[in-house]
Amino acid sequence: MQLHGTIPPHLGNLSFLISLDISDNTFHGGFPEELAHLRRLKLINVTSNNFSGAIPSFFSLLPNLRFVYLSSNQFLGKIPTSFSNLTKLEVLRIQRNFLDGEIPREIGDLRYLTVLDLQYNQLTGSIPPSIFNITTVQVTALTGNNLTGKLPRTI
Template sequence: MEKASSFLLSFVLQLLCFLVACIATNISTDQSALLAFKGRVTLNSSHPLSLNWSSQVSICDWIGVTCGSRHQRVTVLNVSNMDIYGSIPPQLGNLSFLVSLDVSRNYLHGDLPQGLSRLRRLKVMNLGYNNFSEEIPMWFGFCSELQMLILDNNGFSGVPPASISNLSKLETLSIKNNQLRGSIPKDIGNLQSLKELFLVINHLTGSIPITIFNISSLEILALTLNELSGSLPVDICRRLQRIKSISIISNHLIGHIPAGLSNCTELYDLSMSYNNFDGTIPPEIVNLERLERLNLGGNNLQGSLPSAPDYCLTNLQFLNLGANNIGGVIPSSISNSSNLKELYLHENNLSGQIPTRWGI
């Protein structure tokens, strides 16, 4: 009996030693990865990372580092807006428990190393407002747990790679103000969890893939300041029943404004100015009770301004219908919008009097 107890105690002690050694090794791996990052960037002697990221301080107490309570492994790295110059080393991919990586608003440059594709637990990656360049790497498609990918204000070129369509859990894809060119890949429509798509201020051409309008979860579609052409589907709201904001300003879209937009009951922002839309403003658009911004200026719209019942457009704050070919009188119902702060009706063929309820 004593031998059995002694054996069991010895086994438990050996197991504990093994676990402690594993934890120490893993923490050492995380520490080495972060020190490799520190070694690839330029920091002055008074920089917080210079003073704090050292072997004299526990890694879980380093600035910008958060460890998980269960495994004591690095789960969050947030060094955003810290005036960091340099590049990202492949060793950062050894942070195997990392869930969130934010290096935004720094001066990082160069390519993104493929080693980052080993971050299989990663849910948030924010690389925005740096100087990264070249094409967006294909290996993003291996980070299958990603829910948010932000690459804003860099120098990425090419188009979003088709491999991104493998990110079935992705909810936010934001690649604003880069150098993207070519057509938006139709495979982007495979992102059936996507809620927010931001591709503004690029050089994208061609039509908007019809597959985007099949993403039923989509709430924000922002494609402003590109060179996109083609028209919008007439059944846009049947496809995008949760859509809240459509921003496609300054492109080359043509055709009529779909009357079916009146069925987008969640829509608060409809901004499609400076395109080549023609025809009339659908009168049903006044039924969008939650609408706060209606921006259709700088098109080839004709006809008259739609009149709204007293209970409609009460939330409207911004209305731009300027630089079109709209005629007729200004309907008095526009003044029912008590929250209206900005109104643009210039360069049209309007006649009659300004509604007296505006007190002008």
């Protein structure tokens, strides 16, 4: 829709919102803290925008979040360990950003995760063995990072 600008904090007043899809626009900046009030939110899709800064830790306060699409933006910093609080999370796609550091071990606590896509960031270290214990995972995409180590033989 060729929308642009920043996300208004008033969006956090839409307490009955269950899906927020503003993908393929040119929004920029960060997310207002008021989005933490969207307790019924199940899906957030901001793919292909120009969001920057760290991934907000307040996502962990959204207990019904199942689908998180943050791909193709300019997020930087670490993957928040607080994602492990999203106990219903099924899809986490944060590829094509500028995330660095290690993949948090806590990602392995996401028991309903089916898709984990962390491709084309600047992640380092080894793949946490806990990820291989998620029995629901169908896709694990880690290409285009600086990961090291070996894959466990048991996978």
